[in-house]
Amino acid sequence: MRWQLTHAEGVLAGRPLSTVMACGGVLDDAPIAASVDAGQATDPASLADRLAPFWRGDVHNWLILPEAQRAHRDWWQNLAGSGPEPGFGRAQVALALKQMTSLQQPARLLAVDRVPLDEGWTDNVLALDWQPARQGLEFIWSQVDGRLDGKTDVGAMLEQACSAAPDPEVILCPGNVSDGAIERLLPFMGSLASWAGPAVRWEFAEARVGPMGVVGGLYSWFWLHEGYRLGDWRHMAAIIDMDQSPLVGLSLVNFRP
Structure with a gap:
């Protein structure tokens, strides 16, 4: 079985994915700071709010979170409900793709993070839709x-x-x-x-x-x-x-x- 990436959307370094790709995947400008204070930057509820517009109700959502969010595993599991358990750290991308392949069903992979930027933060969220295909x-x-x-x-x-x-x-x-x-x-x-x-x-x-x-x-x-x-x-x-x-x-x- 093969997989096609059918759709991608998100925000990278504070800029829409479409803007990043229009520049050939190269950003010469500095990342854009997120409008969130330090007390809320890594709060699970705040990250979930950032993620909400990218959540799909018609497919499995495989959620990839920063390793630091592992301390809030129960909170994120409640958010995921009956769907796949959220994963923590980059290796979970490979694990989600592996499990997605085993299920042989369309899926959306989601990742969200905020990275320190000077005295603030920059937003990052990405959603990729995968579909079983011949190519x-x-x-x-x-x-x-x-x-x-x-x-x-x-x-x-x-x-x-x-x-x-x-x-x-x-x-x-x-x-x-x-x-x-x-x-x-x-x-x-x-x-x-x-x-x-x-x-x-x-x-x-x-x-x-x-x-x-x-x-x-x-x-x-x-x-x-x-x-x-x-x-x-x-x-x-x-x-x-x-x-x-x-x-x-x-x-x-x-x-x-």
């Missing part, structure tokens, strides 16, 4: 793993992925290089020997836009799909989903136009 993304291999003490053996996951795909065309990496998200990967670079060649393209999609928090994980998947659709790459891709959460996600996909 589109195919999930070749996917793994989500993690330990509560944070000592996940990322190296073992990378070695398995390298064995399954010794020479992917592109690797989508977490973060924007300067925000420290990639630093968790550095101790395991030795496990990426077959991915270190000059023919492998390393992409940091968020670096073109600005800090997005956990929403950046969902944006990387959007950027991957757009790259395939536009012909920027044609062969197998790897995508790494990791941040401060104890969970790490790693997926291999290909695309049929």
